[in-house]
Amino acid sequence: MTQFTGRNLVCVRGERRVFAGLDFAVDAGGALVLAGANGSGKSSLLRLMAGLLPPASGTLSWDGAATAADPEAHRARLHYVGHLDAVKPVLTVAENLRFWAGLRPGRRAGNPGDSVGPALETFGIAHLADVPGRFLSAGQKRRLTLARIVTAPAPLWLLDEPTTALDEAATASLEAAIAGHRAGGGMVVVATHTKMAVDGARVLDLSGFAVRSQGAGALDS
Amino acid sequence: MSRFLHIARRDVRLAFRQGIGGLMAVMFFVLAVVLFPFGVGPEVNMLARISAGVIWVAALLASMLSLEQLFQTDFEDGSLELLALTPMPLEVVVLAKVTAHWLTTGLPLIAAAPLLALLLHMNTDGFAVLIVALALGTLSLSLIGAVGAALILGSRRGGVLLSLLILPLYIPVLIFGVGAVDAALAGFTVRPQLLVLGAFFLAALPLCPWASAAALRQAME
Numbered sequence: 001m002t003q004f005t006g007r008n009l010v011c012v013r014g015e016r017r018v019f020a021g022l023d024f025a026v027d028a029g030g031a032l033v034l035a036g037a038n039g040s041g042k043s044s045l046l047r048l049m050a051g052l053l054p055p056a057s058g059t060l061s062w063d064g065a066a067t068a069a070d071p072e073a074h075r076a077r078l079h080y081v082g083h084l085d086a087v088k089p090v091l092t093v094a095e096n097l098r099f100w101a102g103l104r105p106g107r108r109a110g111n112p113g114d115s116v117g118p119a120l121e122t123f124g125i126a127h128l129a130d131v132p133g134r135f136l137s138a139g140q141k142r143r144l145t146l147a148r149i150v151t152a153p154a155p156l157w158l159l160d161e162p163t164t165a166l167d168e169a170a171t172a173s174l175e176a177a178i179a180g181h182r183a184g185g186g187m188v189v190v191a192t193h194t195k196m197a198v199d200g201a202r203v204l205d206l207s208g209f210a211v212r213s214q215g216a217g218a219l220d221s
Numbered sequence: 222m223s224r225f226l227h228i229a230r231r232d233v234r235l236a237f238r239q240g241i242g243g244l245m246a247v248m249f250f251v252l253a254v255v256l257f258p259f260g261v262g263p264e265v266n267m268l269a270r271i272s273a274g275v276i277w278v279a280a281l282l283a284s285m286l287s288l289e290q291l292f293q294t295d296f297e298d299g300s301l302e303l304l305a306l307t308p309m310p311l312e313v314v315v316l317a318k319v320t321a322h323w324l325t326t327g328l329p330l331i332a333a334a335p336l337l338a339l340l341l342h343m344n345t346d347g348f349a350v351l352i353v354a355l356a357l358g359t360l361s362l363s364l365i366g367a368v369g370a371a372l373i374l375g376s377r378r379g380g381v382l383l384s385l386l387i388l389p390l391y392i393p394v395l396i397f398g399v400g401a402v403d404a405a406l407a408g409f410t411v412r413p414q415l416l417v418l419g420a421f422f423l424a425a426l427p428l429c430p431w432a433s434a435a436a437l438r439q440a441m442e
Contacts, residue, residue, distance in 0.1 A: 050306060053442055076308035084299025090238035091231075102227045103307040 002028040002063055004049075004156060004187055009058035011044045018044050019209035022058070026187045028155070031178070031198045034191040036206035042191035043083070045206065046158045049189060050080045076105050078156040079149040083164075085141040089134035093125060093144055096133055097151060104152035119147040123173050138165040146170075150177055157181060159190040171196065224309055225317045232321030236287075247329045250283035254337045265342045272341035273351065273402035279337075280330050280355060281391050284362045287326055288387075289380045291318060291370040292437065302441055311434040319367045319430070327359030343406070350405035350415075357418040358398040364422075364429035365390050371436035394421055 009022040018041035026032050034042040047053040049060060051071050060067045067074040087096055097116045120126040123143040128136070136144065142165045149157055157178070163171050175197050178188050190198065257275050261267060295301040304314050334355055335348050343351070369387035373379035401414035 052302060052305065072308045072310070075306050078306070080303070080306050082299055082302055084297075084302070086299040086303050088235060088298070088300070090235060095234075099227070099231050100303065103224055103304075103309075105308055 002155065002185070002187075004060075004062055006049070006055075006060045007058055009045070009048065009060070010056040011041055011048060011053070012056040013044060017056075019206055022206070022209045024204055026156075026189060026202075028185045028187060029182045031182060031188040031190065031201035033196075033198060033201045033203045034189065034206060035203055036210075040206040040210055042206055043160050046080070046160045046189065046191055047082075049156075050078060050158050051075060052080075077154050078158055079152075079154045080158045080160075081145055081149060081162050082160050085145045087133040087136065087141045087144055090132060092130050092132050093120065093136070094129040096144060097147055100148045101151040104154070115151045119151040120144075122150055122177060123147045123170060139167055139170065142166055143170050143173075146174055146177070150181075153184075153186075155186050157186065157188045157190075159188065159192075161192055162190060163192060163194045163196060224307070225313055225320075228304070228314060228317035229321045229324070232318055233324055236321065236325040244329075246283045246286050246326045247333050249286055250279050250330055250333055251337065253279040253282065254340065257341070269342040269344065272338060272343040273347065273399045273406070275341060276334055276337055276343075276351070277355075277358075277395055277398045277402075280334065280359065281362065281388075281395060283330055284326050284359055285366060285384060285387065285391075287322065288366040288370045289373070289383055291322055291367060292374055293370070293379065296374050296440065301437065305437065305441060311437060312430040315367055315371070315430040315433045315437070319363050322367070323360060323363040327356075327363055330359060331355045343402075346408075347402050347406045350411050351402050353415060354398045354401040354411075354418055357415065357422050358394045361394050361418070361421045361425045362391060364425040365394075367433045368429050368436065371433040371440065374437070374440035394418065397421070 003025060005023075005025040007023055009024075010020045011018045011022075018039075022045070024032060034045060036042055044053060048055050051067065051074055054068075062074060062077070086100075091099070094116055097119060101116055101119075117126065117129075120129055123146055125140060125143050125147065128140065133141070133144075142162075146162060162174060166174065171194075178190075178198060182188060188198070188201075190196065190201075254275055257271070258268060261271070292301060295304065305311050307314070331352055334351055338348060338351055366383075366387055369383045369390075372386060373383045376382055397414045397417045401411045401418065404411045404414060
């Protein structure tokens with residue numbers, strides 16, 4: 001069975017060790033919820049998982065093979081949602097989405113536009129397809145970002161505070177999308193402060209891995 | 222390759238929608254050159270003698286105008302992270318963005334150059350060489366500029382820093398660009414200068430995307 005694991009991960013941000021000795025494992029169809037106070041390293045861990053940030057030590061592996069050995073293959077199997085929405089103000093909603101869909105592998109044969117309509121439908125913004133990004137509200141931008149991850153299939157979703165600015169209906173859509181993704185064998189790692197219904201998720205509390213008073217640059221020394 | 226074109230097409234479209242693309246650089250180019258007859262007087266011989274240098278310096282500054290935005294907006298709205306997470310080398314992403322920058326800045330400059338040469342009473346013998354030299358030169362300028370644009374990410378007053386970083390690197394292109402046109406006007410062979418400009422371009426083609434990508438990775442950590 002496919003498994004995404006991290007072993008003995010250490011994360012260093014600006015001379016400061018955020019967490020150390022962190023292990024995690026996500027199975028196909030599984031979910032991992034990252035918990036912990038602000039600054040405990042939830043976003044850093046997600047960026048580490050995405051490959052945007054190299055771990056100071058430790059390894060991430062997919063099915064036993066280190067992801068660092070083939071970063072392009074790893075990027076092809078993940079979707080990352082960060083704090084920023086990456087919505088271009090001068091492009092319409094459909095154009096924004098079509099651009100990101102067109103860059104993904106495994107898009108449905110032919111036109112990447114095929115999957116754009118249904119993705120917008122999923123998050124209830126199909127009526128905004130021709131509206132330029134600059135007229136969107138924060139919540140609508142968030143919905144557009146989330147629509148991006150359902151346009152092209154990828155087995156691993158890394159979601160950093162995905163419910164920010166979302167209303168209840170959109171949160172429910174996201175929960176349904178995550179459930180559907182996991183039913184198809186996908187994995188989800190999500191960092192969130194709000195209540196999100198993710199059935200049978202493992203919870204990883206990063207507070208337990210916090211490093212105190214380590215090195216000269218420690219903030220809490 | 223299709224992803225390369227996909228990114229380049231999006232950047233060209235963004236440049237046109239935002240109106241900061243080709244038009245502004247060309248307007249600056251024209252205005253900067255037009256200032257010279259006011260400054261040094263309308264004497265025909267004088268203008269003809271400095272025409273190559275004036276056009277090249279103005280083109281150099283104009284191509285630098287929109288460089289600051291090359292990665293900045295993508296960096297600020299989170300698009301750059303997502304581009305870095307697409308399953309293709311970051312170097313290819315950089316090359317696609319540089320291509321778009323050249324199409325929206327370098328190409329319009331080349332188109333406007335003969336008109337300005339006429340204004341400065343340049344002998345028509347120099348026109349063809351001016352265009353060829355500018356074509357080779359602006360390609361190198363866009364490539365070199367991308368390194369500077371990647372290095373200034375996240376810094377305040379990046380525009381000034383950018384010019385300090387890359388203007389010295391533009392000097393070789395300027396010397397041989399002006400040299401080629403002057404040689405043509407004097408009736409000498411222009412082959413050596415054009416070959417050197419071509420060599421600059423061929424050296425910058427692999428080196429600059431590689432260096433920019435390294436700087437971008439650093440900025441995103």
